Amino acid sequence: MTVLNWQELGCGIWKTVVGEQQDFTPLSWMSREPIYEALEQMQGATLPFAMSDIELEATGSSRILRLPLQEDEKLYGLGLHFMKMNHRGRTRFLRVNSDPKQDTGETHAPVPFLVTDQGYGLLVNTSRIVTVHCGSTVKLNETVSERVKDRNNDRRNWKATPLSDCMEVVLPQEGAELYLIGGPTVMDAVRRYNLLCGGGTLPPKWGLGFWHRVPTLYTDKEVQEEAMEFRNRDFPCDVIGLEPGWHSKSYPVTYEWAKERFPEPKKTLDALTEAGFRVNLWEHPYVSPESKLYEPLEPLSGSYSVWGGLAPDYSLPEAQRLYQEQHLQEHVSLGVSGYKQDECDGSELTGNSWMFPSHTQFPSGHDGEQMRQMYGLLFQKMTDDLFRSQNRRTYGLVRASNAGASSMPYVLYSDLYDHKQFIRALCNSSFSGLLWTPEVRRASSAEDWVRRMQAVCLSPLAMLNAWGDGTKPWSYPEVEHIIRHYIKLRMRLIPYLYTTFAQYRFQGIPPFRAMPLVMDMADGITINETGRALNTTDGAYGKKTEKLWDDQFMLGDSLLVAPMFAGEASREVLLPQGGWFGLETGERYEGGQVIQVEPGLEQMPIFVKEGAILPTIPALAHAQLPGEKVQLHLIHFGNKPGQALLYDDDGETFDYEKGDHRWAQIEVSGTGEQGDQAFKGSISEEFEALFSYDQVKWTFGANRLPEE
Amino acid sequence: MTVLNWQELGCGIWKTVVGEQQDFTPLSWMSREPIYEALEQMQGATLPFAMSDIELEATGSSRILRLPLQEDEKLYGLGLHFMKMNHRGRTRFLRVNSDPKQDTGETHAPVPFLVTDQGYGLLVNTSRIVTVHCGSTVKLNETVSERVKDRNNDRRNWKATPLSDCMEVVLPQEGAELYLIGGPTVMDAVRRYNLLCGGGTLPPKWGLGFWHRVPTLYTDKEVQEEAMEFRNRDFPCDVIGLEPGWHSKSYPVTYEWAKERFPEPKKTLDALTEAGFRVNLWEHPYVSPESKLYEPLEPLSGSYSVWGGLAPDYSLPEAQRLYQEQHLQEHVSLGVSGYKQDECDGSELTGNSWMFPSHTQFPSGHDGEQMRQMYGLLFQKMTDDLFRSQNRRTYGLVRASNAGASSMPYVLYSDLYDHKQFIRALCNSSFSGLLWTPEVRRASSAEDWVRRMQAVCLSPLAMLNAWGDGTKPWSYPEVEHIIRHYIKLRMRLIPYLYTTFAQYRFQGIPPFRAMPLVMDMADGITINETGRALNTTDGAYGKKTEKLWDDQFMLGDSLLVAPMFAGEASREVLLPQGGWFGLETGERYEGGQVIQVEPGLEQMPIFVKEGAILPTIPALAHAQLPGEKVQLHLIHFGNKPGQALLYDDDGETFDYEKGDHRWAQIEVSGTGEQGDQAFKGSISEEFEALFSYDQVKWTFGANRLPEE
Known part of the structure; x- marks a missing residue:
């Protein structure tokens, strides 16, 4: 067992090198400068364990990194995955695969970066295949005998994958660069990762x-x-x-x-x-x-x-x-x-x-x-x-x-x-x-x-x-x-x-x-235990299905999208805390609960947060060309004041990276209690310099998206 | 490139060791003495290429064994496989897998032994995972430009897996023991392999x-x-x-x-x-x-x-x-x-x-x-x-x-x-x-x-x-x-x-x-080209299906079994050369052709060879116990004389390995042209010493299995 020597990069990111320093890695290849400014603005990073709890073990020709896991800890990420959101209990073989039909970890984009709901992230920066045992291995000398169940007489408590207290990462033989990325939230760890990689992409x-x-x-x-x-x-x-x-x-x-x-x-x-x-x-x-x-x-x-x-x-x-x-x-x-x-x-x-x-x-x-x-x-x-x-x-x-x-x-x-x-x-x-x-x-x-x-x-x-x-x-x-x-x-x-x-x-x-990025899932998760009865054809080991709300997502700060699937007339939606409106129905829902909707074919359920201000434009035949200006329609929802940002630049070039971009601040104050007229909207002076808009139209206290 | 030094073991089997000699291998673990007597009785073994055509290449940390492939060569074996019979064009990753739902080579029994219809076998004797590229790789400097097709304009000839002239076996890093097993037929190579492993099992x-x-x-x-x-x-x-x-x-x-x-x-x-x-x-x-x-x-x-x-x-x-x-x-x-x-x-x-x-x-x-x-x-x-x-x-x-x-x-x-x-x-x-x-x-x-x-x-x-x-x-x-x-x-x-x-x-x-063990499949194979039309959902690369008759098999020398599957009222059956009778229908078919049968639910198509002599007994409630003797009913089929062997021993112990077993020779001579009475059956004197029978009943010239 070796305790690793982590070097703090500042900004809630720690780094170490196991084995030889590799010169052909994802990060070295992309060679993007981290966005230090945004990293520094983030709150103090935390890790859910002491760094000395992370161990490196050399067994035979393998180098195994071991990290502690909490009993209910959930593991997210590891790239583009189709079968599961929480990898806990699974072994993930992160090989590129063009036809990822089985739940092995192989996929088009097998990214050796994971985050857990304990609020941290781990990146293995390597050009080689990494295997991550996401709590799917139990060392013999750490086996907890109370967890051993008798499937004969206690089938409900018996688990096809026994609970493990550790995650094991099989590193490439020649070693790898490791990054530990602090929380305290899942979103914090993901943001730090994206900022380490140079920030997200901004499409034209x-x-x-x-x-x-x-x-x-x-x-x-x-x-x-x-x-x-x-x-x-x-x-x-x-x-x-x-x-x-x-x-x-x-x-x-x-x-x-x-x-x-x-x-x-x-x-x-x-x-x-x-x-x-x-x-x-x-x-x-x-x-x-x-x-x-x-x-x-x-x-x-x-x-x-x-x-x-x-x-x-x-x-x-x-x-x-x-x-x-x-x-x-x-x-x-x-x-x-x-x-x-x-x-x-x-x-x-x-x-x-x-x-x-x-x-x-x-x-x-x-x-x-x-x-x-x-x-x-x-x-x-x-x-x-x-x-x-x-x-x-x-x-x-x-x-x-x-x-x-x-x-x-x-x-x-x-x-x-x-x-x-x-x-x-x-x-x-x-x-x-x-x-x-x-x-x-x-x-x-x-x-x-x-x-x-x-x-x-x-x-x-x-x-x-x-x-x-x-x-x-x-x-x-x-x-x-x-x-x-x-x-x-x-x-x-x-x-x-x-x-x-x-x-x-x-x-x-x-x-x-994904929902775990925007809310604590501990409250929002329903466990459906299905198929625990013996089934010799579909699952001899029984099945346990966790409902992680991996069928809905937030689009930006204000919209929640809950797609419908053919053959299903209704669905459940998990709404985070706050007030919500059906973007196209106008119906108001109190958040912090699971609701049932039956939208009909004409509509897909989209919800907008109370207090949100959506910046919209008319539906053009194609996106605006540089210099083409249209009316901006700011739509404020519900009976609460709100704030929003509006970003703009030329929409096509990299001039924005040289400073040629604007963030306008939008604010709706007052209250709608006496009707719309009681709201007041303001937009900061940057608006005058925005590239794409020549005038502003306001709608206050909407409960649905107005017709164009 | 290294040319290997093969050591002839006699009996049509050659061996070499790549890397270090391993002491924990399938063959060393089973430690069965090869059945040399039977090996020696087999005809002269041949290989379809010169041994010097087999190359060993060390690339990076890999050791690659390369063997030549003929254009139409088919590769069989490699253990228990559910998806395909011919592995040609596929890469086989021979890892043990309890849930082999994808066609990768992983399975419950991934045996690194293959045979080809050119008439030889190759065994990699190792306790590690072996990857076999069954003609799925083409070296750049061996790429034949005439084989490069334009999928835009020549979709029928374009192949998702280009034709390769070689098989490549990725050996374990520490090396492996290799056995080359001679033909000339697929059956010869398989028999030699089984005899090398100590012969097949004889159940009680x-x-x-x-x-x-x-x-x-x-x-x-x-x-x-x-x-x-x-x-x-x-x-x-x-x-x-x-x-x-x-x-x-x-x-x-x-x-x-x-x-x-x-x-x-x-x-x-x-x-x-x-x-x-x-x-x-x-x-x-x-x-x-x-x-x-x-x-x-x-x-x-x-x-x-x-x-x-x-x-x-x-x-x-x-x-x-x-x-x-x-x-x-x-x-x-x-x-x-x-x-x-x-x-x-x-x-x-x-x-x-x-x-x-x-x-x-x-x-x-x-x-x-x-x-x-x-x-x-x-x-x-x-x-x-x-x-x-x-x-x-x-x-x-x-x-x-x-x-x-x-x-x-x-x-x-x-x-x-x-x-x-x-x-x-x-x-x-x-x-x-x-x-x-x-x-x-x-x-x-x-x-x-x-x-x-x-x-x-x-x-x-x-x-x-x-x-x-x-x-x-x-x-x-x-x-x-x-x-x-x-x-x-x-x-x-x-x-x-x-x-x-x-x-x-x-x-x-x-x-x-399997049929390729008993007949040359070159005549018996039908190529069905299906799904070559674009299909963005089920197969973006098009599909080619080879009919290899992997849905029927010979049981022993005389019976051909062609199972039916729910939902199918009829099926095709490939009959090898010779005369055949529907075991339960009595219908006679000329072999060397594909027939169509429509058996109804009461029957599964089983065919018996003309001239065969089936040794049968009454349907007991359970198999005979040692010393329990019953009447042997020898049933001869059709209008041709025939010969058969009948094996017997105590049915339960290993005394047979010490010689306590008998092979009786059965013969039917004459011709049925003037009716059954013209046939004559004989059984060698060993019959008297058989363990399980007290009398013999003969049926000559049957066209179906008589009722009990």
Whole structure:
């Protein structure tokens, strides 16, 4: 047993190095300066145990980090997870996996950062796979005999996973850098983590509009026609995504335009830009022998091919330069706004075994395991750098990520498609500096279509991905009006969404927040014990289901979103303390309790806090362009005074990082007891300098969102 | 690149050691003498490549073994697998896993032995996890550019897994012992493997009867009543299985009788024995603090507890002795016939994370990974040794196995329950020296009940496992007669089954045989290309399904079994060359083709080869006891002469290994063209010395199995 020597970085973060200092890690690779200013403003950090309680044990070839666990302690985070929110009692094998169908810890973004409800976080900064035993191991000499139950006679108390008093982290053989991140709340630990990683991402405003990806083999003409149909049908849309067919060859890819479908890409992009669209290009990492990049990249690539293409070693500056130059010249300089980075998440075991194996050698000296864990980060960083060099923000999609990605302008997605898992993933990603889109591709019914579309419109990236199905927002005519309504609702909320992302950028506060980030779950948790009866087919060990409210989330400070799922007419919603209004029903609820709602297909339950002031704008066909000013509508809810912040900048460039941004303070004072007229609204002088608004309209004491 | 130095062991087997010689391996642990006599009788072994074509490459910390692959080569084996028969194009991660729901290679019995249809086998003899890239990796410098396809324009030819010319085996870091096993046929390689492992197992005759496991908390009285109900209802039954409730405490277990349910175990066992039953006891490896074994075993156990119990280090002779002495005294000497070894198959990632972790330290110096891979073997060997010491054969169930287990009297089972997967597992286990039971627990309908019961009656272990559901063979009264018929059919076939197992024991020929073991599949394979159209929900990469006839199998030399599955009224059957009769329909088919059958619920398609001579007996209530003689009915089929062997011994002891056994030769000569009377049957003089028969009845030229 070794007691570790933790070095205080200040700001409630402690660091130590086990084994050799590694030079290829998520944090070193992202190389973002922590946001010290915000860290220093945070309250004093605490840890729920003495640092000397953390032990390092060397057993055989393993290095095991051991941390104490309280009996009811819950463990959150560890990246993008679909099956569970609380990892307590599970072993998590944090390997990148493109097809995470089993609850093993493998996923597109296996981030070795966890937080617990005791109020601290732990980050293992490594390019290798980490295994975390989240209270799933019990040392023999620490086994508490009172906890040993007789399943014959005491089945209710017998547990398939016995309670453990410690968490064990299996570190890579060569060691790892460890960060201990203080609380006292879960949110504090998550914020510190995000600030350590350089703060959250701030997308360009157009990224917050609606996205539509067209079928893979569409020609330039078909793309333009489909884009214009959005305008003609009064469906807002900001981004058109092109799928593999834009490449001259795909799987592996060329990164070169398919002449037969896009003979004049510049002209096509210009026409789309003219109509207010941005274009996002699908790509993956594997370079076709028919690409001009093949020859120069070949000596800079891994020792195994993928689909016959190169797997370039983008940890090499020369490989990065080749990729960036080509992308700048062929796409970005033509107006392309960003990328969808597919298939950077293979493991050798899943899907169709297409990924390079662990034993692949890369010219940099890294092996296949490291490159698989890091590949998603490499592409995020390389493209972010490319757009930064043009002083343009990008926003895109990526299928793999890892630690340190909070500041990256990328949203995760998956080929999975279970709607409840999608919402759970959205919640879970908030613990790990990740963003996730519950993208819509197709539906099993009009009801499913509506429920998926409603939810995606209140998510980090509102996208219909029609690459394979050719769906359109109006694919189910009988519910077209509902879909239009929710896309427009998102457009109206852009000032609120943008301010929420600015909180992420500057304060490290996740824009979409799982419930344990915003309230103490001890009161709000219901334990449903189901399936404890013997069931030889579905669960020989019985089942215990914890209700952790992983099917609802906060969007910013004021909105609570509770998606509906096809086949379910009603649902429970956990409301935190305070007064709440159904954003579209006007019904008032007292918080601090679980309510039951039965919203009908037209509505997804969204709740707004009493006293909240929502900044909104009219639902435009696409997000405002720089310099385009509209009326700001400030909507205050309920009978309590309130305060809010409104963030703004040019919406497109990195000038905001040089100070070219504003926070306006909004305040509603008075009381609504004698009617609306008794409220008074004020907005600080920064408003005059905001980029996007030419006038203000106020609504006081609303109980629902007014019609436009 | 290193060329290996293979040492010829004679008999078509070559061996080499990579790295250090390991002293804790499957083969060294089982320590069975190869059956050299049978090996020597086999024809000259061949390999499909020069030994110098096998390369060893050291890359970083990995040692990779590379072997050439032909374009159409198929890879079989690698243990008990539920999802696929041919592993070509997949990466197989051979870790023990108690809940193998995904197609990664993990399973209850991940045996690092494979055979290919080019006619050779490869065994990696190690206690560690092996990863086999079965043609799922392509080196960059060996990438064939003609194979790179454009998925945009040539979707039909694009492959999710590109064709690879080599198989790569990732060896454990410390090295491994390798065996190369010659063909020329798949069967030859499998036989040599089984003979290298000491030959197959020969169960006691009672093991081939019907098994019934009673609900877990049954008392002695309930057990006896249920057993007698089999006799009263005219359902044969040989073995009653007791589930966890027989232990005084379970999960973890005591190995001691629960006094409240079994106050006089000896008396209960005597009563059951008297009625012709054997008793099999469920157990698992984890020792309760309330067991008398706890204190002596504690210093001999792993450093982590499981369900609060010990995980003993049974690689230590002293731990083995303690276990064996207790089991002998408390169970075996009372008449217990064997065990069901549950939960010796945990991995840290699946189920409820109950297993000891990889980094567990055992007093022997082995770590958790090794012990998990070997635990199933340890229990098999330890109990087999115990029964051998009493000169009694056992036959039981085990949930984990590995290489070298051919001679072990154990049949694998799982908590999984997909019927098609169960039959595929039965087929696949035949490549790896394993046995598998598609045990019946419950059914979704009477049809499902019948289909599962019919299949299990033609499997290595015919068992109803009612531990949790309390089902009985007569649970669906409307189909009770069908179930009785199939259990009785099994009882009638015991002489045939027993002879078939004797072939396994002495010749290494698996009793249950996947089709690639008995015929060249090149002719018999149909490729169904399904789902190649884009499908964004179920398979974004398209799907290719190979029909490998993994839903039918040969039982011995003469019977082909083609199970039916609930919801399917008809099925295709691939018949090898020759004439075939529907065993219960009498219909004759010409082999070498695929036929379609529509059997109705009363029947499962079983086919018997023309010229076959089936040795049968009357359907007894339980298998014959030593010295009990009955009439042997030899049934000859069709219009061709034939030959067969009939094996016999005392059916219970190991005296057969000292020569106390007989092979009688049976022959039918003549031709049936002028009717039955033209056939003549003869049986060699060994018959007189057979243990089990007092007279012979002949049937010639049958086209179906005669009624009893």
